Amino acid sequence: MRYIIIGAGAIGGTIGGRLFDSRREVVLVARGAHYEALRDGGLRLTLPSGSLKLPIPVVDGPEALELRADDVLVLAVKTQDSVAALDAWAGRPVVGGGTAGGRLPVVCAQNGVAGERLALRRFRRVYGMCVWLPASYLEPGSIEASCAPLTGILHIGRYPAGATATLGTDPLAERIATDLKESGFDAPSPPDVMRWKYGKLLKNLANALEATCGPLGGADDALDVLRRAVAEGEAVLDAAGIDRASDAEQTAARGDRIQLQPLNGVTRGGGSSWQSLTRGTGSIEADYLNGEIVLLGRMAGIDTPVNAALQEIANAFAREGRRPGEFTIPELTALIDSYERTGRD
Template identity: 60%
Template sequence: MRYIVIGAGAVGGTIGARLHQGGHDVLLVARGAHYEALRERGLRLITPDSDQVLDIPAADGPVPTREGDVLILATKSQDTVAALDPWPRHLPVVCAQNGVANERSALRRFERVYGMCVWLPALHTEPGVVAGYGWPRSGLLHVGCYPCGADEPAKQIATDLDRSHFVALTTPEVMRWKYGKLLSNLANAVEALCGPAPGAETVLAHARAEGTAVLEEAGIPYSTPREERLLRGDRVEIRPIGGEARAGGSSWQSLARGSGSIEADYLNGEIVLLGRELGMPTPVNEVLQREANRFARERRPPGSMTVEELTGLIAARSAAGSR
């Protein structure tokens, strides 16, 4: 197999780098300054116990493909359709992304689609550089067919990842794991807006309670944090790099880079969508979705809203919905 990693940022860069270190054929696909840095200097992968520059082939768009190629899509969800559109439709696609909408979008265009539930603490804010904070392995990855099942290619992908510094498992219920991760990712907008401020955990608890209630009403199964912790055990811990903890998650990083977009429509927005379909109010996630998008659009820095301001906006939305 050749693994073509589309979106070589924090997650895609770490996956591509570890597969390359494991002896696999890898191509990284990136854009702009990040692509130029990869092409000119290679990918610098920093981990708690290493700092290496890896000479991995890179491209800024589609390349001629061959038998055995696998696309690993690691872009943000809002970029899924545009990122996949130029690639041949016969290739298998692995959606190594947060959210639960990507696989269905890919399946409209590609015959073979796999979900990957990603627990991978990493950081990408500088062109050509990715930091992976997982130790001693870089992350926990579940791989399975979409919408369900686990065929031989899924098992091979998981085996290759497991032998390349990840804890990787094949599962026939990958979307259950991805819905569980969705609930965890509701925190992304809170962190992006307020940072690690006191009181933010209360907002997150309310957002998760809304999300859990919606999934229960919809009859959608989801994994639990306890299941994830048991699987990670002491095989994947978050360690500082150079004495510094990771600055923030994927949404925080989007604001820090001033990218102009953020994943909130596919995280908090997924709960809002389900709530509207079921006739259930979701004011906490609605405000988080709206404000995260506003911050991205206005290129506001992460952590520049107070918890008190956010709580006030949620209270106002809740009151408006109850009239």
């Protein structure tokens, strides 16, 4: 079995690097300067235990690779880039006949809950992955994964639940889980992986807040905004009848097995949205995190001013090339107040 990692950033690069280091067959897919650095010098993967230099094969797109029947596609791009990536790969021929969309499985290793549905329009066999994997990608060719003793926890299961007789588990999910467990991760196979992804969605509502206003720390005003954002999320999920893993379940699943460690004496700077602004990518995943809550709120007739404000300011930061942390909590609070006064959501 060969893993093709579509999007070799923080998450994809770490998963691909750890699988390759445990002697699994891996191909990374990257673009631009990152592709060139990986092609010329391999992947530098820094872990609490030390740095690895990994000569993983890399391509810059589907045209550069002949697809095989035993390939597993791992979609690790940000959700806003999913449609372009899925469209590029779904129609590619597979040796022996057929196309990737009809024959190959795709695993959505992404934040949010929209990627699987986007993939299912184009691929017959879709798997969800709930990613607990603090990692950073800030410079070409280099990924830092900050946790020990495990690198991360990756719940995996078939999408939608009920696609097989045993709900979300099937032999391929179990085989992928085994490979991941032998590569420095835990990889539970729950009956409904989306239940875990919805639970994590509520955690990821902090991403836009951290990216635009800086690290939350213990600041009461920032934590109050976050509490309000999560309360909106819980309300719209309840209204939609969407079950999710509880805080207690998530805490128990992680335990003390993924603990952030300084790398080379430096503590991790921030999460995925913070990294997007730091790298100046021009886009951010807020539409599929805070924006998911806004969408569900509009469908249920529930106002979500906090998440709408966070979605708006995060997108503005990405569009305008602003640096992380340039917005203040009072400015954000004023923006939220304007949403509440005008009835905008």
